[in-house]
Amino acid sequence: MKTDKIVMLMREQDGETLAVLYLIKKKYDVVTVTSVHDALAKIEKAEADIIVIDNEIEESALKACRTIRRFSEIPILFISSRETVADKVEALEAGGDDYITKPYDLTEFEARIKVHLRRKSKREVSSEQVLRAGDLEIYPEAYQLFKNGTEISLYAKELQLLLFLLQHKGRVFSAEQIYEQIWGAEKFGDVKTVAVHIRNLRKKIEDDPRNPVYIETVRGFGYKFSQKM
Known part of the structure; x- marks a missing residue:
């Protein structure tokens, strides 16, 4: 059985000791690093399945996250006070x-x-599949989105969210339902995450994010992908 590899980018080498020991006891392969450079090296060598970033690291945690996102869609979990x-x-x-x-x-x-980790393992979609809606063209496996022939850069969760709503065009989902489908941990998560990702997605795919034509808000209920597109 494959052992999942967790890289923890901490402020100190012995940071979050209890968490590290707990995960090791649970049979995870855990490595603690204290620099963004070392974390990137692990990702590039395929020695990480998920990254945990302490928001109090010496280097900017946000900068570290953005750097990783330039070339990898590996799951990133922040821990912070x-x-x-x-x-x-x-x-x-x-x-x-x-x-x-x-x-x-x-x-x-x-x-x-x-x-x-479970969501990461389920990302594989047929490379032949191309989804179209209005001016959008989506290649799920390649994690690519084009609008009017121009590629638009999306984060992994943004694309997963777009695909989910598009594949259920016209159906209204609450923020809680969307969180459960995309993040898969309804009782552990914060549904505000959904609103943040919807807002970011609209900025990228809508001509006028304040008057969206793709992802519509149904007041009092949630969100849906427009049946008209």
Whole structure:
């Protein structure tokens, strides 16, 4: 059986010792690094399945996340003592997939990791599949989106969200339902994550994000991909 590899980018080499020991006991391959350079090296060598970033590292955690996102869609989970909505939104907009505040329960921490690893393993889609809607053309396996022939860069969760809504065109989903489908941990997560990703996605695919024609808001219910497109 494949052992999942977790790279933890920490402020100190012995940071989050209890979490590391817990994950090792649960049969994960855990490596702690203290520099973005070392974390990138692990990703490039395929020695990581998920990255955990401490928001208090010496180097900018947000910068580290953006750097990783330039070439990898590996799941990124932030851990932080910062609890404000602004901090969470900033981390998610930088490309993070999840955010958990300290102190956290170790079973919840592992549950979130499992969710992202499971989603990562299910990403394979037939390379022949091309989805079209309006001016959009999506190649799921290649993680590519084109609008009017011009490629638009999307983060992994943004594309997964777009695909999910498009594949259920016209159907309304609540933020909770979307979170469960894309992040897979309804009782562990923060549904505000959905609104953040919807907003970012609209900025990229809509001509006028304030008057969206692709992803519509159904007040009091949730979101849907327009049946007209």
